[in-house]
Amino acid sequence: MDPFRFVAAADEHAARAAASAGARYLAGGTTLVDLMKLHVERPRTVVDINALPLTEIAETPGGGVRVGALVRNSDMAHHPLIRARFPLLSQALLAGASPQIRNMATTGGNLLQRTRCYYFRDTSAACNKREPGSGCSALDGCNRIHAVLGTSDHCIATHPSDMCVALAALDAFVLLSGPRGSRVVPLVEFHLMPGDHPERETAIEPGELITAVDVPPLGFATRSAYVKVRDRASYAFALASAAVALDLRGGEIRDARIALGGVATKPWRAREAERTLVGRPPDAASFRAAADAALAGARPRAHNGFKIELAKRTIVRALTRAGAMA
Amino acid sequence: MSPTELDTQAPPFAEPHVADQTADVALIVNGRALRLVIDPRVTLLDALREHLQLTGTKKGCDHGQCGACTVHVGGRRVLSCLTLAAAAQGQSITTIEGLAESDRLHPMQQAFIDCDGFQCGYCTAGQIMSAVALLQEPCGPDDDDVRESMSGNICRCGAYPGIVAAVQAVRGRRR
Numbered sequence: 346m347d348p349f350r351f352v353a354a355a356d357e358h359a360a361r362a363a364a365s366a367g368a369r370y371l372a373g374g375t376t377l378v379d380l381m382k383l384h385v386e387r388p389r390t391v392v393d394i395n396a397l398p399l400t401e402i403a404e405t406p407g408g409g410v411r412v413g414a415l416v417r418n419s420d421m422a423h424h425p426l427i428r429a430r431f432p433l434l435s436q437a438l439l440a441g442a443s444p445q446i447r448n449m450a451t452t453g454g455n456l457l458q459r460t461r462c463y464y465f466r467d468t469s470a471a472c473n474k475r476e477p478g479s480g481c482s483a484l485d486g487c488n489r490i491h492a493v494l495g496t497s498d499h500c501i502a503t504h505p506s507d508m509c510v511a512l513a514a515l516d517a518f519v520l521l522s523g524p525r526g527s528r529v530v531p532l533v534e535f536h537l538m539p540g541d542h543p544e545r546e547t548a549i550e551p552g553e554l555i556t557a558v559d560v561p562p563l564g565f566a567t568r569s570a571y572v573k574v575r576d577r578a579s580y581a582f583a584l585a586s587a588a589v590a591l592d593l594r595g596g597e598i599r600d601a602r603i604a605l606g607g608v609a610t611k612p613w614r615a616r617e618a619e620r621t622l623v624g625r626p627p628d629a630a631s632f633r634a635a636a637d638a639a640l641a642g643a644r645p646r647a648h649n650g651f652k653i654e655l656a657k658r659t660i661v662r663a664l665t666r667a668g669a670m671a
Numbered sequence: 672m673s674p675t676e677l678d679t680q681a682p683p684f685a686e687p688h689v690a691d692q693t694a695d696v697a698l699i700v701n702g703r704a705l706r707l708v709i710d711p712r713v714t715l716l717d718a719l720r721e722h723l724q725l726t727g728t729k730k731g732c733d734h735g736q737c738g739a740c741t742v743h744v745g746g747r748r749v750l751s752c753l754t755l756a757a758a759a760q761g762q763s764i765t766t767i768e769g770l771a772e773s774d775r776l777h778p779m780q781q782a783f784i785d786c787d788g789f790q791c792g793y794c795t796a797g798q799i800m801s802a803v804a805l806l807q808e809p810c811g812p813d814d815d816d817v818r819e820s821m822s823g824n825i826c827r828c829g830a831y832p833g834i835v836a837a838v839q840a841v842r843g844r845r846r
């Protein structure tokens with residue numbers, strides 16, 4: 346690690362005051378400390394925000410839930426409101442990392458976790474995300490784990506989060522508090538596509554603090570599922586994942602939510618696929634048609650072409666699981 | 672490798688190991704109140720091993736990928752390699768050294784011996800700290816539930832069958 350100044354912030358005001366240029370907030374540390382050891386993150390000040398009162402999970406009017414930025418991933422996953430109303434979110438959280446890491450990882454930190462692209466993590470490799478303009482080692486390197494959706498000629502790294510995929514399906518909102526006041530950003534707009542500027546990953550501005558995530562009410566989210574496919578049964582990042590919810594009435598799909606992980610440069614909402622399902626019966630043909638629509642724009646590189654069919658089957662499995670729910 | 676050998680191999684351009692401040696950290700480790708004045712870069716794992724001579728907690732990957740460094744902070748299992756010691760200020764920490772009561776092993780430690788839950792032993796402290804925490808967590812009854820809940824602890828020797836048996840024995844799910 347490079348040397349840094351350590352500040353334990355007592356409250357939000359102190360945290361933001363300490364967050365000068367080159368500072369990083371410290372929540373669970375499972376992304377930040379890891380990357381500081383690799384010299385990928387080199388903050389001059391580390392502002393510990395763990396004393397801030399952002400640890401609540403509360404019901405919002407109409408049946409939604411607000412989750413504080415410092416709620417641990419394990420606590421969100423096991424919370425009765427999350428489990429009852431948003432099973433796909435609970436399942437996504439429990440599919441991520443390991444029990445120890447979930448006890449550390451926070452809502453806010455999970456939103457801002459960095460890609461697991463090997464070249465991003467290796468300071469001897471060219472990487473536009475880490476060092477703008479240096480090139481992308483993955484384009485013609487080992488790109489088996491990389492994205493097929495939302496890529497650019499400058500970066501093809503996946504967004505690694507499971508939680509964010511479920512939140513994208515649920516149309517969640519990110520609550521931010523900064524020097525110029527508070528604002529709310531839809532989760533699907535919070536993460537940016539790499540385009541010409543892969544170093545710009547989210548809509549957060551310097552010094553801004555994530556205070557909470559709002560999950561709006563969605564009645565049919567009780568019929569939902571998160572399916573994650575990885576190289577081993579547990580404790581691995583997604584090669585492909587799907588968060589889905591189905592509104593089924595009278596043997597017909599009235600509405601649907603589909604979001605993908607492991608295959609895209611950001612938590613990927615598949616709206617086109619959702620539309621293909623409306624008005625159709627919940628059967629294998631409908632699900633396969635939706636899966637085809639979701640991956641229609643996929644652009645594989647040398648080693649990750651397998652992800653296209655894998656993602657389709659993951660979607661079909663998730664939809665089948667949700668469709669079969671009582 | 673002797674310390675002198677280490678020195679000669681250090682690259683001449685290595686950054687000097689200094690921070691512009693130190694952290695004054697109070698911890699309660701295995702029931703003992705301690706105070707450390709350390710570089711803020713020191714992880715909880717290194718604080719335990721290098722500053723407090725509690726070497727039962729092991730360093731495998733140092734990057735959150737193996738679970739060897741698992742300890743309890745505030746009663747919950749976490750990875751000490753990704754925890755800055757300074758961020759554990761005021762916390763109560765339990766390591767493998769704190770499980771036994773004088774000469775009486777914790778039932779999980781005994782079960783690991785009885786069920787052949789280790790071979791080389793490198794991962795074992797982390798496995799046992801995870802397994803003890805698991806007893807207080809939501810976890811289904813089956814072997815597969817235990818496997819999933821223990822998946823954050825890698826064992827290079829492949830002692831997994833014995834580990835699952837030990838956890839199930841302590842939970843009264845077996846024998």
Ligand SMILES: Cc1cc2nc3c(=O)[nH]c(=O)nc-3n(C[C@H](O)[C@H](O)[C@H](O)COP(=O)(O)OP(=O)(O)OC[C@H]3O[C@@H](n4cnc5c(N)ncnc54)[C@H](O)[C@@H]3O)c2cc1C
Nearest residue numbers: 370372373374375376377441442451453454455507555735
């Ligand atoms: C071995 C390993 C395996 C993993 N596997 C998975 C997996 O399978 N699926 C998955 O989804 N994730 C996985 N993860 C990633 C893990 O989920 C994230 O590291 C974690 O969610 C980050 O949260 P944190 O609180 O620890 O963040 P930190 O490391 O504390 O912070 C991360 C970033 O967010 C910033 N930050 C944190 N909180 C705030 C806030 N409130 N406001 C503004 N900025 C903030 C920090 O400054 C930092 O830049 C894995 C991690 C490891 C190490």
Ligand code: SF4
Nearest residue numbers: 462472473481500501
């Ligand atoms: S894919 Fe993105 S993160 Fe990976 S090397 Fe290329 S620019 Fe860097």
Ligand code: FES
Nearest residue numbers: 731732733738752
């Ligand atoms: S040493 Fe901490 S997880 Fe491997």
Ligand code: FES
Nearest residue numbers: 790792826827828
């Ligand atoms: S007993 Fe050797 S690594 Fe587990």
